[in-house]
Amino acid sequence: MNRKWCALGLIGWMWIWLVGCTPKAGNIRVVCVRDEVGNYILKWETDPKLKGQVQVYASATPENFDMSVPALSAKIEDGVTTFITNDNLKRLYFRLIFDGEYQYDVSARYSFMDNIQNFRDLGGYYTSKGKQMKWGMIYRSGSIERFDVRDSVRLSSIGIRTILDLRSKKEVEAAPISFAKANVVRVSISDGDRDALMERLQANTLRKQDGILYMEDKYLQFVTQDYDVFGEALHLFLDEANYPILIQDDLGKDRTGFLSSLLLTLLDVPRESVMQDYLASNRYIDVGFFAKDACSMSLDAQETITVLLSAKESFLDIAYQEIDRKYDSFQEYTEKELHFSSQDQAQLREILLK
Known part of the structure; x- marks a missing residue:
């Protein structure tokens, strides 16, 4: 990188x-x-x-x-x-x-890694009431399956105890991760039909606007279909013995980004800061890493790939707009769909805020 x-x-x-x-x-x-x-x-x-x-x-x-x-x-x-x-x-x-x-x-939010994309600390943000989220408790990143010796030292030095792997079963089978010093917890969330997506890209039938719609549909699915698995993931953060926790998926952008936004919102971090954290993936994902696969494709396909690798405000916005549309409040959504009660929220704040 x-x-x-x-x-x-x-x-x-x-x-x-x-x-x-x-x-x-x-x-x-x-x-x-x-x-x-x-x-x-x-x-x-x-x-x-x-x-x-x-x-x-x-x-x-x-x-x-x-x-x-x-x-x-x-x-x-x-x-x-x-x-x-x-x-x-x-x-x-x-x-x-x-x-x-x-x-x-x-602290520096971003951590240098040789073979891990988008690795950063979720701490340091302030709530609307002036409390600060503790540093060094939750990290987020792309998949760590290709970490090297230097990356292993970095992961060990911050004391990661739990790795929350949000990748699908198919992704895990293709690229399993193992880190002896941490417990790997898998909460499988689909990332769509990647084979079909790649076929359309190679056939030049997936344009930029198609890519935007594909990503927006994915974020809508987080809210309308995947709420149970996101709720399952959230309950992992109620056990202090699990910390520090690393949340990861393929790029640490979409599934990790949405779960991170839920955590920050539950902690009463202002929406502006939540969006700031989400969009930061655009700075920390090295798109050059995918250049070899993209260079043989058409310019239209390359433009679409750029969209798929991006974090756009509209992607996260459409998820929260759906929550606002279907529920009287974010609290109702978390209690009804995520099964995360007000008592759970209070416990989460007790663990993560100072």
């Missing part, structure tokens, strides 16, 4: 409203970026402008920081500092303390 291309997609600003009524309280905007070497670049902006020092603490785990000695210190006015590391296999988390008062926890 082209790491320079991937690094450009690492930048994603996150806002936090800091509680307080003094002139110093306000908005702090923080981002964590990893460069091509693996160093962590921490950037921030404050509004209104703050002066003083920002202390940066580093940890290999998101919940246990040694607060005795900061790893870095910088002037708030500088707006940036860099944590140098010689080890890009292990993931780090950072706690920033602004002016000795305001705390912000952050």
Whole structure:
């Protein structure tokens, strides 16, 4: 995977409203970026402008920081500092303390992998009530069946206990996964008739608009037909012994994307952030990986393949529009179809929010 291309997609600003009524309280905007070497670049902006020092603490785990000695210190006015590391296999988390008062926890959302597409942390998002989803609890990615030794070290370093494989039985038989340090739980969700799809692409009878309709129909099916299996998957997140959990399918885009959107919505993460997370697959899927198969096809077919490999706002929108159309509320949908009660939702928030 082209790491320079991937690094450009690492930048994603996150806002936090800091509680307080003094002139110093306000908005702090923080981002964590990893460069091509693996160093962590921490950037921030404050509004209104703050002066003083920002202390940066580093940890290999998101919940246990040694607060005795900061790893870095910088002037708030500088707006940036860099944590140098010689080890890009292990993931780090950072706690920033602004002016000795305001705390912000952050990490790089995307993780470099040599042979795994679209691997990223689902944590860090803020709810509408200002709580933050814990980092390092849920990851999402494309299929890990081709992971190498370096990827194995990366997966081990973040302590994955459960791999939730959403691929169909046919996909699993064609490319089984095994990771000795994690329990693989399979919840089979169909990805459609891929053989028929490939035949139409090769015959040049599947155009761009056909591809869009195909994808929209798939997302409608998530809501109207696959609700029982998505509900089954959601209940896996109610057992703290399962964490950290990795959700995966072929590209980590559609089935994983919809399940991730359900989780974020159940946690009361605003729809804008839910969509932001969903669309991020466009930055982290290396379409060049599929160039060999596509180059022999017509330009129309290649354009359609681009649609099939994309995360489009209309795909996720049509699923939630169907929920809005058929049910009085998202809560009714989750209770009636996903069999995920208000008590389950409260338990999920207790586990994943801080």
